[in-house]
Amino acid sequence: MFVDTAKFLVESGSGGNGAVSFHREKYVAAGGPDGGDGGNGGNIVFVADSQLATLMDLKYRKKYKAADGENGKAANCRGKNAEDTLIRVPCGTIIKDVKHGKIIADLTEDGQRFIAARGGNGGFGNKRFATPTRQTPKFAKAGMKGVQREVQLELKLIADVGLLGFPNVGKSTLISSVSKAAPKIANYHFTTLQPNLGVVKLDDERSFVMADIPGIIEGASEGVGLGHDFLRHVERTRLLIHVVDASGVEGRDALEDFETIHEELKRYSAVLAEKKQIIAANKIDLGMNLEQKDAFVQEMKQRGYQVFEISAATGQGVRELMEAAYRMLQTIPKEEIHQVEEIEEEVQEGPQFTVSREDGVFLVEGEYIERLVMSTNFDDHESFGYFQNMLRKIGVIDELERQGVQEGELVQLYEIEFEYMR
Numbered sequence: 001m002f003v004d005t006a007k008f009l010v011e012s013g014s015g016g017n018g019a020v021s022f023h024r025e026k027y028v029a030a031g032g033p034d035g036g037d038g039g040n041g042g043n044i045v046f047v048a049d050s051q052l053a054t055l056m057d058l059k060y061r062k063k064y065k066a067a068d069g070e071n072g073k074a075a076n077c078r079g080k081n082a083e084d085t086l087i088r089v090p091c092g093t094i095i096k097d098v099k100h101g102k103i104i105a106d107l108t109e110d111g112q113r114f115i116a117a118r119g120g121n122g123g124f125g126n127k128r129f130a131t132p133t134r135q136t137p138k139f140a141k142a143g144m145k146g147v148q149r150e151v152q153l154e155l156k157l158i159a160d161v162g163l164l165g166f167p168n169v170g171k172s173t174l175i176s177s178v179s180k181a182a183p184k185i186a187n188y189h190f191t192t193l194q195p196n197l198g199v200v201k202l203d204d205e206r207s208f209v210m211a212d213i214p215g216i217i218e219g220a221s222e223g224v225g226l227g228h229d230f231l232r233h234v235e236r237t238r239l240l241i242h243v244v245d246a247s248g249v250e251g252r253d254a255l256e257d258f259e260t261i262h263e264e265l266k267r268y269s270a271v272l273a274e275k276k277q278i279i280a281a282n283k284i285d286l287g288m289n290l291e292q293k294d295a296f297v298q299e300m301k302q303r304g305y306q307v308f309e310i311s312a313a314t315g316q317g318v319r320e321l322m323e324a325a326y327r328m329l330q331t332i333p334k335e336e337i338h339q340v341e342e343i344e345e346e347v348q349e350g351p352q353f354t355v356s357r358e359d360g361v362f363l364v365e366g367e368y369i370e371r372l373v374m375s376t377n378f379d380d381h382e383s384f385g386y387f388q389n390m391l392r393k394i395g396v397i398d399e400l401e402r403q404g405v406q407e408g409e410l411v412q413l414y415e416i417e418f419e420y421m422r
Helices: 171-178 227-234 254-268 290-302 318-329 367-375 381-393 396-402
Strands: 005-011 044-049 063-065 085-090 093-097 102-107 113-117 148-155 161-164 196-201 207-212 239-245 276-282 306-309 354-358 361-365 410-413 416-419
Touching: 005 113, 044 093, 044 102, 063 085, 085 148, 102 113, 113 148, 161 171, 171 196, 171 207, 171 318, 196 318, 207 318, 239 254, 239 318, 254 290, 276 290, 276 318, 290 306, 306 318, 354 396, 361 367, 361 396, 367 381, 367 410, 381 396
Parallel strands: 005 063, 044 085, 161 207, 161 239, 239 276, 276 306, 361 410
Antiparallel strands: 005 148, 044 113, 093 102, 093 148, 196 207, 354 361, 410 416
């Protein structure tokens, strides 16, 4: 089974919490704080792997979660950073951010890496909060939370040349005759349900990659059959060889088939319709209507296409076709089809929070607020004093007063609730 799309959540690891610890040693009465910092959380990293051909292994996963960083320890020991979670994908994989609908990575080369979610930083240990006036801080900082995002993966084959045409016109036979690709070949429609890649080697120094694109049918641009899946793979190619059945033994009309597929390309993407094409009039070894075949060849030449009369089964004309394809490739630059877009998140200065009122209680929320609550030892006077000072410093008190808080009214910061006092 060929799978070329997948969608799931990724979440990086949270940073480890800083430690609250004091140096303990014989004959040392007050050794001072020695709580270490927490380790950083693990990143979610996509890695392009040329040994993979499909997204099958990722298709049914709902979520990837990286490990959290280790908490800090005593004796100024920093917690270990968590290892990154590596997600291996085939070369040619495009990664989209579902929320923003933008392409954030285009992995085309073996070993190429992309960090989709960066791990949270570790929190500070209590040693960091020691000052001349606060010599025994009994609090530390919690680690930053990991980042979660939903990603959509699409695999688009990377090939120099794509074989285009209706089902059963001989594309599979052609690619098997010029490369070591071994597609399934039989005399029925939709034999090829997945793209096949093969390396066409003309000599020791000249070669190119060719893809047998599954057959396109009328309505493919609207998703009929496997249309969108098939057309997706044409986008990466630089040159198209449009294979038609010139024999007419199955009642097909070569010109009509060409027009139908060309129209589907235009409907799906104007870029595809403008790609350079070579016409391969196949199955000339079979009995045919020569007048009809000659009319088709003449029409294609008048439209400016190179036309090669071939028999993929016997090899007649195939070498000349491959040589022409190689020469044309030398004139077509390699271009990046997909532009990676950086997602510009809203940049806000300082810690962010919201203040709302529900059932007479003022609710203060925000990531920084949650971390501050987690980091505070409310049984310790210095820690609680630091907590109050930070609320005033970042503007929470001013915002509460702006919204009309009165003495004695309840203020809730996650699981902490207290009466407001001026």
